[in-house]
Amino acid sequence: MSLQSAELLFRQGQYSAAQKVLLQLLKKGQHMAAANRLLGFIAGQTQDFPQAIERLRASLRYDPNSLESWYYLGMACQKSGQHRAAAEAFGALLQRQPNLFEAEHDLGLALLALGKAAEALAHFDRAVQLRPNAFEAHMNRGAACGKLRLHAQELQCYESALALQPAHPTLIENYGTALCQARRFADAAQLYDRTLREHPGDADYAFARGGLLYARAAIADWRDFDAQMALLREDIRAQRECIEPFALLILPSTPQEQLQVARLHAQRHYPMAAEPLHAPVRAEGERLRVGYISADFGRHATSFLVAEVFERHDRERFEVTAISLRQSDGSAMRERLERAFDRFVDAHELSDSETAQAIADLGIDILVDLGGYTIDARPSVLALRPAPLQLSYLCFPGTLGAPFIDYLVADPFLIPEAARADYSEKILYLPDAYQPNDSRRETATGPLSRADAGLPEGAFVFCNFNNGQKLTAAFFDIWLRLLARVEGSVLWLKGGTEAYERNLRERAAAHGIASERLVFAPWAEQSAHLQRLALADLCLDNLPYNAHTTASDALWAGLPLVSCVGQTFAGRVAGSLLGAAGFPQLATDSPAAYEALALALATDPPRLAALRAELAAARGHCALFDTATYTRHLEAGFAAAWERHRAQLPPEHIVVPRLGA
Template identity: 45%
Template sequence: MLRQDPANAAAMNGLGVLALERRDETAALRLFRRAVAVRPTFFEAHLNLARVLHHGNQLYEALAAAQTAAALRPDAPEIHRLLHTIYSSGGRPDLALPAIRRAHALDPDHPASLPSLVGVKRSSCDWSDFDQEDDRLRDLAATGHRLNPFTLLYTRADQAEQQACALVWAGAFELPHEQSFPSRPARSGDRLRLGYLSGDFHDHATSYLTAELFELHDRSRFEVYGYSYGPRDDTPIQARIRASFDHFRDLESFSSRDAAKAIHADQIDILIDLKGYTDRARPQILAYRSAPIQVNYLGFPGTMGASFVDYLIADPVTAPPGTEAYCTERLVRLPDGFQPNDSRRAAVGPVPPRDALGLPSAGFVFCALHAAYKITPAIFDIWMRLVQATPGSVIWLLGMNALQEDNLRREALARGVSDDRIVFAPRVPHAEHLARLQAADLMLDTLPVGAFTTASDALWAGLPLLTCLGTTAAGRGGASLVQAAGLPELVTDSLADYEQEAMQLARDPKRLQNLRDRLRQNRSTAPLFDIPRFVRQLEDAYLAMTPRP
């Protein structure tokens, strides 16, 4: 058609959409640019151009294209949803929030409308209508609406609700049997081929946790493949991750089917998905059944609800007896904990002076450097009571953005706490973060979503973590890690006990110092820090999944 009419903008846009389906973003970008150049008032082409630019992390150009589309059709809800996504990626929830509010007002029944609105509010600690929105999300899931299961993790949803949500979400990825790749049995006596699939093999928490795991796999029993569909950032951790595998495949530009085809061609025996339903996950790759055994591990704390995932790796704390009823996968519990920890991670440097961190030189520092969406009004109530009851103390929080900081200062004032009792820590490189953790006195966990990498970082730095045992896996990670570090007394069974224990520790410096001393001593003996032991347990689990000769 373009040969006959080289200025046909509609044809360019259509070919761009087809290129996107092939994941040829370079061709799609070229075609959408041509389409808007030929017809500057072409809304759909500007919208598609903005989407491709955003996916390529070209945020300024994406925003310009999206704003042009919004000017052309200001009442189109899809452009306001996209503006929300672009602003969120750029760390501007103050602009993302009005954009998603506008989209929600224009199309309140769109399946992404309410979850997106709640997501940006939680990430900026805007707790207006908190309970009502929590209930509405759960009601949507209960009535069969399709929500990403990650959304329910930070609500009051129980395991049954989370499983039902996952089943609906996974249903859209399920494929007819004839579209799956030909099955073959996993090797039973030969060297097994393991494939790790993730979009986080870059400067990301997953890489910092897993690098030594990949390096220490027993090469006499396993051949290890890495499959990445994430960005290339050329950081030292990404270079280390790439080198840790026997074979590393970059699948970012591949369609889901082509990615699965490449994995199938490598004759992988066990494919381990490290993303689940977290940000930019691609469960569609797993749906093609490119390996005879497929595993849900580490990235997502819960069932994937998918027939194409066979096993879920957890431990006795994150998946206590009875959890089987809420998992479509077969549960495998590692005896000493589910999370690997890299003993080669950055050495913990000297403690920075407190005044350099904005902290009081002598007051007690309650530390809660968590992602903002994990902080709830109920948890914040407890933290404020702790600060009020501990003279000279502060609560040290992770500053995510100006809107979040302003909201939390306002919430503190509403609870009778001066806003100077809150100190916000900026994001810093990982080594600096580990060093500064030592300046705090006690790390406080969150619920219903608790700490995972944040918890292991604190424990590695010698900072005790006080946690409360949640009712779902998302709220039990801290308990698993604290027990694996040899400090089980820091796991409480209720928020009332959590608050009381925090108060007692703040008033008993000798006991707190004893905990720090034990944590430092346990670095050489506790299971949490014994990565060779962890790798052997994980390998035994993989072998147990395969048929015996």
């Protein structure tokens, strides 16, 4: 038998027969480079990538200048998740054969997987120059620009790709996401609407329904909302991947629908590894190793809430590590966080497998995910099971529907016992609010008048600082009725896009409310925002997604907050916070009760003044802002979960008792 016969068998798909011939040749010491190379190709065809890598490396020892071997070695490494080795192989190929499109493009993919978006972009640039009509090069170049927050360039890349393949579903989805991230929500809505009209009922384009609802919500465009929601619910029931889990949280959905969407998302995008990476349980007596993984260690709402918890962890009992998934933003908060941990691991240039391996090598016992399905979070790292116990905490207000998440940190108000079945995780119940707070947060000082904030001096000021996409027509209309009934009042909102502000002003005018009675606030640093909150009279919450960080901000500033309690985790947070602050009476159980309470407070100045005084007095002693006790409760929950694990018991719901109870 000869090498030629093996090559013929390979081309005919007779891989077993070809392998036998090739192994005989190797045994005889013949055609060492070519035989190993062909064995590597066969292993790749049969998805045995470790064997492919071994054979191709053997081939290169005999023929280090084989372009084919370098290329297919890179491909095998890429498909097995060894992105660094893949980049090295493609780089070696380019040294031997510059200006090779496939090598430039695939090196870009490997670098992108390693978090090296700037280097990846340079290779995608060269790939596009070498082959201007290569669809995949334009699309992946767009992905690199997106990672670098180069939104204008990202959109140009996707538009070039659309000119080549205008109906490609993944491209349309990426383009819509990029339009939203560039805050071009109206354009995104048009894209999704056109996609739904051009591909009616096609499951490959089901994502456009959720995208349309999200993009329209972000600009307060509530046309045809009920009909679109009914169609979205049909898609959810049919197990179509029609919306991102986080986007569903802002829509009027049920806990059961959120669980169904999250489970489907986890199954399709983050399959759990068959074997965990983590080591066996360690010996007793060592400190419990807790790792927090996040892309938001910096100027972000999550960090503003939890920074003091990291600082207050009991270092005699806990060793605390940060795994950062994003490059430093250079902020004062980032510097504070880097000091707060025993170890701060910068993983933004590590692949998912490398990050997971680093976590396993550190011997992390409990890995706490602060991202969920939010921007730049990496559930794929947790899917590799790098730690014995893995928890979801704080940032994603709902279930992840993922088998690799053991616990969800919550409280009894957020998830009543009867609602546990709506969550794939076991619940780790803290005794007060699940949300931490930073009792060391700073409020700006100095003179600040209503005129400085664009507010009329003598008006009653209602406010809401939630992101615009959380607003619904039903609650905005309640606010308009309050404006109509409280003479001289204004509504102070977080500013948004031009379309968002225009649509709200037009809706107000249609209800007989002058547009100037809506005041839009620009972005401000946290300390300045906390100071300006004191200028308002009453904070109005909304459903289906309550105020979370913004609720704590209001209560810290002594600003009364009226909320309405919903069914979902995201719709119950403000009620949880009000209870922990000592003001459960401000969490109403229906929109009608919510409207009545807001009106009563706005038209009874002595009652409102007394409430403000009570809030100010409570700040120093209420559970919501007692970060030291909160941290002890959280640690007790970690310890209880770990003890179950050490006893080889499966995760189970844990109720942490209040200290001193």
